[in-house]
Amino acid sequence: AQRVTQPEKLLSVFKGAPVELKCNYSYSGSPELFWYVQYSRQRLQLLLRHISRESIKGFTADLNKGETSFHLKKPFAQEEDSAMYYCASQGAQKLVFGQGTRLTINP
């Protein structure tokens, strides 16, 4: 069965500092991995997908199959990055989410 683990429920960093949100997965096949974000009073939305290897809003995430990790990183945090972040894997259409990390960027 797929499982996604986000070990930190809360993460607080200062503006301008680097950010890393951790995500580990267990999946027997080749996983499709995503980061979804929910800003305050907004709906859940896709941030990035591992296959695209894009940088969205300055965030990147590298799939490490050896460590079964898909950590989300940003070199310089901004206040507007404060939000709930969910790591998710996809198999057979449905998404399996981690429990989420609430990121707070302090001024």
Next chain:
Amino acid sequence: GAGVSQSPRYKVAKRGQDVALRCDPISGHVSLFWYQQALGQGPEFLTYFQNEAQLDKSGLPSDRFFAERPEGSVSTLKIQRTQQEDSAVYLCASNRQGTYEQYFGPGTRLTVT
């Protein structure tokens, strides 16, 4: 264009009541998903439709939960004889066939008292 919409946005039900939650997906989206999000947790998959066919209902927690999408567009999630543990946000998402990104609705917050 309009995104996924859900109604009602908030629902308070007394234990034992039946509730019906509605989802209007983005026009033309073939796939529709329901997720349940308990407080402090990530969304958990309930069920999935492709057009009107319910292809996966493995996440429905009990036979009190029933979902339908009779014409392949609007979907209704029904919960019979609600229990306190049913209190959660119920999220609906849709996507186009052959694409990966799921577009989420704002959710319905169900509180069972």
